[in-house]
Amino acid sequence: MxxxxxxxxxxxxxxxxxxxxxxxxxxxxxxxxxxxxxxxxxxxxxxxxxxxxxxxxxxxxxxxxxxxxxVGSKAELLVKVMNERLRLGTEQGIGLARQGAPPTDAILAMLAPLGTESLTHPENTIVYQRETLFGSGPHSDLAAQRVSQVEDAIRTVLELHTRGSGSRAPDLSDVAHVIYATVYMDLVRVGVGRASVADLPERIRHSISFLVENLVPDPG
Known part of the structure; x- marks a missing residue:
């Protein structure tokens, strides 16, 4: 080449x-x-x-x-790349939510970088998640911070969705964490060959939609 x-x-x-x-x-x-x-x-x-x-x-x-x-390693470079893609996805998701998009659509846009990588090159997502969970050094700390920022952004989307609701909502930080963790497991299952790549987009949409519908009060 x-x-x-x-x-x-x-x-x-x-x-x-x-x-x-x-x-x-x-x-x-x-x-x-x-x-x-x-x-x-x-x-x-x-x-x-x-x-x-x-x-x-x-x-x-x-x-x-x-x-x-x-950069100290190839893994560190991948973390930097994925962190930036997630930052852009987070901005897009919050922007959609502010425009009135359903929370599922906004959260899907936010997590699209991880989903896209899992569809085209699952190993990119696996390496990124591995460095986030088990890596050491500043780049791994930055990856963990980015995950926290994504969860914060999901919480923001849910807050925008429930604004004005008269229902008593659960702690939306906990709900945001559950949503990210569930999508993470959907991605891991594909990455290790335990689930179909072709089914991933619908699987992620179903997971997010199910959790939003059952854990977040309907503002209407």
């Missing part, structure tokens, strides 16, 4: 210290962004196990030593 290489640029010469420092920082940010963008694309196209850090470095136009100055 042939990968296109991006040039790294030339050294800074003949510049004032402040200007040279600013240029170096900008180049560092540019390299970090290239690495992230390339990793996002290659993981999506080929799956975690079929992508190497050497391939990512080659396409991004950096050396492997440079790549490892920005």
């Amino acid at each position: 042939t990968y296109q290489t991006v040039a790294e640029g030339t050294p800074d010469r003949g510049r004032t210290p402040a200007l040279a420092e600013g240029l170096r920082e900008r180049k560092k940010r540019d390299k970090a962004e290239r690495i992230f963008e390339v990793a996002t694309r290659l993981f999506a196209e080929h799956g975690y196990s079929h992508v190497t850090t050497q391939q990512i470095a080659d396409v991004a136009g950096v050396g492997t030593g440079t790549l490892f100055r920005y």
Whole structure:
């Protein structure tokens, strides 16, 4: 397989210290962004196990030593990619809820990045969840924080849905946790081959819909 290489640029010469420092920082940010963008694309196209850090470095136009100055491992890079995708999904889900979308649709949009990865490359989701649960180091802490943020966002969707309800609602934080945990198990079952990939979208929709209908009061 042939990968296109991006040039790294030339050294800074003949510049004032402040200007040279600013240029170096900008180049560092540019390299970090290239690495992230390339990793996002290659993981999506080929799956975690079929992508190497050497391939990512080659396409991004950096050396492997440079790549490892920005990330400690391939798993850490995948966590960064998935964290960003979940952040975008969370924003989309809350936006839909604020526009009046049913909570099931809003939560599905929020968790779509995990569902999409499970449909195309289940191993990406499995590695991400493994790092979240059993990994160590800052990247695993960030993954755990992202899961907490997703659960908080699900709670926000449920709060928007129940606003004005006269019924006594359960603790929506607990409901949000149950929803995420249930969807997580749906994803894991597919990832380990215990459930059909083809059935996953309907399975997730059913799980979310069932829990919302039975645990969250109808505002109407």
